[in-house]
Amino acid sequence: MALHLAPGTAWADTLARAVAAAPEAFDRTTDGHVTLRNLAEGEWRSIGTPSAVRTPVDNTVLARLSRVDAGTARSAVAAAATAHRAWAATPLAERKSRVAAALDELTAHRDTLALLLVWEIGKPWRLACADVDRALDGVRWYLDQIDRQLAARDPLPGPVSNIASWNYPMSVLVHAELVQLLAGNAVIAKTPSQGGAACLTLAHAVMHRAGLPATLLSGGGEELSEVLVRASEIGAVAFVGGRSNGGKVAAALLDTDKRHMIEQEGLNAWGIWNFSRWDTLAAHLRKGFEYGKQRCTAYPRFVVQRELVDAFLDVYLPVIRSVRFGHPSPSTPPGGPATHCPSSTSAR
Template sequence: MALQLAHGTDWSTTLARAVAATPEAFDSAAGSATLRNLIQGDWRPIGRPSPLTTGVDGSTLANLSRLDAETALTAVRHAAAAHRDWAATPLPERKARVVAALDALTEHRDLLAMLLVWEIGKPWRLARADVDRALDGVRWYVDQIERQTAGREPLPGPVSNIASWNYPMSVLVHAELVQLLAGNAVIAKTPSQGGAVCLTVAHALMHRAGLPVALLSGGGEELSEVLVRASEIGAVAFVGGRSNGGKVAAALLDTDKRHMIEQEGLNAWGVWEFSQWDSLAGHLRKGFEYGKQRCTAYPRFVVQRDLVDDFLDVYLPVVKSIRFGHPLAVDSPGDALPELDFGPLISAAKAEELHRKVDEAIRAGAVPLHRGKLSRGRFLDGQTVGSKALSAYVAPTALLAPPGRSRLMHAEPFGPVDTIVVVDTEEELLAAMNASNGALVASLACDDEELAGKLASDLQAFKVGINKPRSRGDREEPFGGRGASWKGAFVGGDLLVQAVTTGGADERLYGNFPQWSALPPNV
């Protein structure tokens, strides 16, 4: 029996709900829409139309309106004026407006989540978790902000946010709302690959609550100079790859702007003198959530040679049982949405790039331990291998011993592809886990926690888990990176507020800066 779309989840219905909720943010026609830009305090129908497609089935969802640099600069200057007024707004009023925005976002929680399903391919459970994490996280800051801002002032200019597509709510909107609580106006650039409709609805609700927010669309080459270097900008928050992150960092070298630049790193899980295999299996499965398209995924396993057989006995059944496919495909229209580990990658181009990297590694000598088949996924009738509707999907893949010249040996795949490296000594373990010159997280599976702690001290990762994974973390727990995975101030909890406020001329932020590097207490 062919799978069908769950009732009421088709894109036309979802888009109509978005337009009905926030009509001011759309130029809409029958079955389609063009997103407006939120600049100069209003939603404006200007910019060059550019289609937004989805990896879910290859269809076009809507059109972005891409701005040029001159228009973006005008928007930045208006945001700077709004920032001055907002910085002078008493904290109780700022809190009240942020809470009003949170209440509106909560009311539309399921719409925001369904937009994420269509735009970036997140399964329903994970899409709702992305929205909930943003809302719950900011409510914690609302309760803490008086303590966090005591003796501190907002930045001299608005915060510019340039974020990737994979966590529009729990990373981008979450950060913006905290920046607003701290007294800063905010500017956000919509990701070009996905999440723009969700962000448009979210920012419309934030704007209605009286928050000084701007949302701009445009290419990085067109807008980065303005959104990074404009003198009016008080801080830059960037989430993305090392290539673009490096360009942002280079553009800031001759400035004193606050910055938080999160870049990719090859997060590794080392297995050394270990026997607790049952506990590892659950971690392995959870690691495939969202196809490993997240900054804290673990795509590299470094395994002691004597333990390879035991590791594979646990690992291979897990990877072969991963559930993937169209995130809205059900047996009957009235059925509940499927419980999948992941859907498509963000685009057909990303899927093709990942296929090339896998083929390259195998030709160079990597051993294909497992190459999943798309035929095992859950897809709608018409989504067949070779069709445009299936072009963004990649089945789980595991490679043993990627060669040193392979791109998969040193770089994060950002997809459901694992590499396994076999080592004989502790020194080899550390070298293989540090292959990408810095990472955000790492973990060690080791029965001797004292030994694991000693090994962890030599890992170039910001957070290291002992017999457990590490994640981004919010609230009390800081977040950052080591080496090339991060540049600038660390964030999370009190450090996020400190990064977007000032505490005096002699203040030293915790972070990974060119001139010095420091870790916050208890990290």
């Protein structure tokens, strides 16, 4: 069946919307390509070595990402530490006002942020909307609660370095940064190597315009990890990602007293034995595919009690046959989803 993208949702249209919303964060080269800038030392900078960003949808080049080296990252961390000291002394009321302003503008760009995720990481449209909404709704909750949460608590001694996986750029990475900013900490984020760079560029442009001390760097994990994890100016490290890289981060912190939060994800297995609630299992299986296999609970392996294999297959195979594969973007016709995120798609 032929693919019919909804009007205005093709990549060229989506990227044009992002560039129009935050022209300071993008470079357009003479050959027509768009290169994403790095947010470092308080401004968007054309630094680093450009490399192609490809979509998992069909492997075409979406844009170019400028990857910085360790020396550039070190200068950015030093500048972030200076910004952190000023931000930590900023009254909470002012911090709340700026974060609220960022939330308002991010909300205005919800559709664009979600469409960027569709193309950059192949996240289905409805789930891309949910990723954006979880970030915005979650931070709004913190805005209401932050006064009591910060009672008798001070900001960290330096900025928080955020290294996160690619599958939830908004609801994991941006959400965490905005809460850290509320708490009086400057933030540094590394763009995930596997996707989400344009979405994060637009989101950080909004944060920067609101006067929030955020740094966004792109580059290889091996080269930047020493700086973003071990630099003396870093007040804390927040890592979300695979077990291998998480283990390396943990090892790098062993001889330090640096605060850290490490969530190591992996592809786990379901264990099924002494089981009879097959209708419940069918619903879980469908949910795994609903998320485009982009969550850590969308397990790809099953360890099944030998006596239950036939019953398991009677449930599993029909679910697999019912799964529809196709382009993750809003499509029309027939019966395609709306081309605007619904008023609320976040899970509560």
